[in-house]
Amino acid sequence: MTASIAVSTEALVKTFGTNRALDGVDLEIRSGRVLGLLGPNGAGKTTTVRILTTLLRPDSGRAFVAGNDVLADPHAARHAIGLSGQYAAVDENLTGYENLYMVGRLYGMSRADASRRARQLLDRFRLQEAAERPSKGYSGGMRRRLDLAGALVAAPPVVVLDEPTTGLDPRGRMETWEVVGELVDDGTTVLLTTQYLEEADALADSIAVIDQGRVIARGTSDELKAQVGGERLELVAQEPEDLAVVTQVLDEVGSGSPHTEERARRVQVPVEVGPKALMEALRRLDAQGIEVYDVALHRPTLDDAFLSLTGRAAGRADGAAERDEVGGGHIEQGARG
Amino acid sequence: MSVITAGARDSGVVAWRNLLNIKRNPDWLLAGTVQPIMFVLLFAYVFGGSLGGAQYREFLIGGIFVQTVAFNSSFTVIGLANDLQKGIVDRFRALPMSRVAVLLGRTTSDLAVAVLTVAIMSVCGLLVGWRIRGSVTDALLAYAVLLLFSFAMSWVGAFIGLISRSVEVAQSAGLLWLFPVTFISSAFVSAENMPGPLRAFATWNPITVTADSLRMLFGNPVRVDRLPPDAWPAQHAVPYAVGSALLIIAVFVPLAVARYRRVASR
Numbered sequence: 217m218t219a220s221i222a223v224s225t226e227a228l229v230k231t232f233g234t235n236r237a238l239d240g241v242d243l244e245i246r247s248g249r250v251l252g253l254l255g256p257n258g259a260g261k262t263t264t265v266r267i268l269t270t271l272l273r274p275d276s277g278r279a280f281v282a283g284n285d286v287l288a289d290p291h292a293a294r295h296a297i298g299l300s301g302q303y304a305a306v307d308e309n310l311t312g313y314e315n316l317y318m319v320g321r322l323y324g325m326s327r328a329d330a331s332r333r334a335r336q337l338l339d340r341f342r343l344q345e346a347a348e349r350p351s352k353g354y355s356g357g358m359r360r361r362l363d364l365a366g367a368l369v370a371a372p373p374v375v376v377l378d379e380p381t382t383g384l385d386p387r388g389r390m391e392t393w394e395v396v397g398e399l400v401d402d403g404t405t406v407l408l409t410t411q412y413l414e415e416a417d418a419l420a421d422s423i424a425v426i427d428q429g430r431v432i433a434r435g436t437s438d439e440l441k442a443q444v445g446g447e448r449l450e451l452v453a454q455e456p457e458d459l460a461v462v463t464q465v466l467d468e469v470g471s472g473s474p475h476t477e478e479r480a481r482r483v484q485v486p487v488e489v490g491p492k493a494l495m496e497a498l499r500r501l502d503a504q505g506i507e508v509y510d511v512a513l514h515r516p517t518l519d520d521a522f523l524s525l526t527g528r529a530a531g532r533a534d535g536a537a538e539r540d541e542v543g544g545g546h547i548e549q550g551a552r553g
Numbered sequence: 554m555s556v557i558t559a560g561a562r563d564s565g566v567v568a569w570r571n572l573l574n575i576k577r578n579p580d581w582l583l584a585g586t587v588q589p590i591m592f593v594l595l596f597a598y599v600f601g602g603s604l605g606g607a608q609y610r611e612f613l614i615g616g617i618f619v620q621t622v623a624f625n626s627s628f629t630v631i632g633l634a635n636d637l638q639k640g641i642v643d644r645f646r647a648l649p650m651s652r653v654a655v656l657l658g659r660t661t662s663d664l665a666v667a668v669l670t671v672a673i674m675s676v677c678g679l680l681v682g683w684r685i686r687g688s689v690t691d692a693l694l695a696y697a698v699l700l701l702f703s704f705a706m707s708w709v710g711a712f713i714g715l716i717s718r719s720v721e722v723a724q725s726a727g728l729l730w731l732f733p734v735t736f737i738s739s740a741f742v743s744a745e746n747m748p749g750p751l752r753a754f755a756t757w758n759p760i761t762v763t764a765d766s767l768r769m770l771f772g773n774p775v776r777v778d779r780l781p782p783d784a785w786p787a788q789h790a791v792p793y794a795v796g797s798a799l800l801i802i803a804v805f806v807p808l809a810v811a812r813y814r815r816v817a818s819r
């Protein structure tokens with residue numbers, strides 16, 4: 217382990233009965249970076265988080281947080297880590313202030329420090345109005361923010377957020393994203409789990425895709441997208457007879473071969489840089505006097521990622537294709553719609 | 554900071570949090586005090602008439618005290634099971650706090666609840682004719698024995714709360730075992746007239762002996778018929794009561810702590 221690695225796991229295995237929830241998970245996060253752990257329901261995200269935060273012991277494998285062996289010295293690991301779990305664990309009968317004050321005290325802060333820190337965080341998470349109300353009456357988003365604030369009370373070097381934006385409205389989501397950005401500015405290392413590629417894309421320096429307890433892909437969001445197939449440009453021709461020209465133009469600007477749906481007059485092609493390819497395609501079509509009925513740029517979705525990486529759609533166990541058969545770069549058409 | 558001061562401090566924080574919870578949610582505390590008052594009135598006046606009237610009521614109060622604090626252990630069961638279910642225990646377990654604090658904080662706050670219940674019961678007892686006839690020191694000792702027993706029962710409750718698979722299970726499990734344990738004792742009637750095996754159980758039951766201790770120390774009759782106790786435990790009631798409470802604590806603290814370390818959220 218080098219000093220610049222803040223979090224690492226080695227070959228984590230965890231079985232529940234006959235269910236192999238984790239099947240050899242290796243992760244590494246460099247200090248001050250954000251790792252997005254991306255995966256569908258039941259992939260093993262929470263199980264990984266629970267092992268890292270000392271809540272669960274793996275059957276085998278090792279985990280380190282800020283240089284502390286999670287299994288050998290859980291107490292030291294807990295000092296280094298702040299957790300906001302998948303389901304907000306706030307005390308409903310305590311006010312927002314009391315919740316944070318309590319966490320501060322349990323981190324070993326003095327009364328004055330715990331109190332000051334609680335006020336600070338309530339301000340930062342726009343909870344000052346609700347600070348003296350029992351959190352029972354909070355909205356889901358407020359609860360989530362309070363729980364997130366709880367993870368930051370001791371300003372730990374490593375913060376673990378398990379699906380921090382699930383159940384939040386767009387504004388709450390944006391705010392959470394901002395908080396993660398601020399954490400990074402402060403030099404905090406963040407492990408973030410999510411089911412949304414978009415979120416991992418926006419927040420994470422690197423992404424690990426997990427499915428059925430295995431990391432099936434890792435890299436930066438760009439690398440992953442390239443592997444998934446990047447963006448797709450879609451044009452719908454005005455007239456059926458223009459279809460051939462549209463297909464040809466898209467063949468020229470795209471990074472792969474176009475796919476044509478005759479009846480819908482629709483042509484799709486994978487592209488490297490979406491907006492650039494879009495402009496170019498429109499310019500060329502315009503030059504030939506051809507009108508288009510509709511234009512769209514599709515970002516890769518988690519469905520695309522999963523189809524590409526696992527050969528099956530996320531959350532669906534249709535297993536139409538074998539895992540090994542699917543390389544990077546190619547998009548299976550059947551996934552959409 | 555040493556392990557012990559850290560443990561005491563963290564337990565204090567948890568106890569503070571638990572008491573705030575009770576304060577903001579006093580319904581079940583109400584249920585917990587109304588029930589023993591009801592027991593006093595029912596036993597004192599429904600059974601009391603045929604069991605010895607005023608004399609029985611004086612005998613009864615020591616038993617009701619013990620029965621009440623025993624039933625208070627179900628607060629510990631439900632409180633812990635609730636915290637487990639709501640993920641609060643996970644929140645605590647991920648913090649660098651003392652391992653025993655969640656449990657010790659819980660049993661401590663439940664002890665505070667027991668003090669309140671015992672105070673209410675005492676007033677209630679005085680109203681139905683119960684009196685403290687011994688010295689002040691003995692009376693204080695009696696209350697100390699009672700609270701020690703309450704604390705011990707709370708640790709049994711902590712263990713049950715941690716092994717219960719849901720709050721619903723905890724609710725019934727935490728209460729169910731208390732009925733035979735409190736009724737097969739001399740809490741309400743003397744053990745002398747029970748059939749063989751029950752009588753043996755009742756004679757050695759810590760509930761019996763703790764109730765006997767209170768009766769002796771308060772200067773109340775130990776038997777309804779006012780005869781002196783003939784069984785060995787009853788003759789050594791105070792040391793036996795204290796000893797059995799300490800034994801329960803010595804067994805259930807490690808059991809509960811070990812269970813707490815392994816317990817998973819639900």
Ligand SMILES: Nc1ncnc2c1ncn2[C@@H]1O[C@H](COP(=O)(O)OP(=O)(O)OP(=O)(O)O)[C@@H](O)[C@H]1O
Nearest residue numbers: 232235237255256257258259260261262263264817
């Ligand atoms: N305590 C448990 N007992 C039995 N099985 C469990 C337990 N916890 C998790 N599992 C199983 O382990 C697998 C991984 O679960 P995990 O909670 O880690 O998934 P996840 O990626 O967090 O999913 P989600 O997005 O739904 O939160 C699932 O099949 C789940 O059913």
Ligand SMILES: [Mg+2]
Nearest residue numbers: 261262263302
């Ligand atoms: Mg999860």
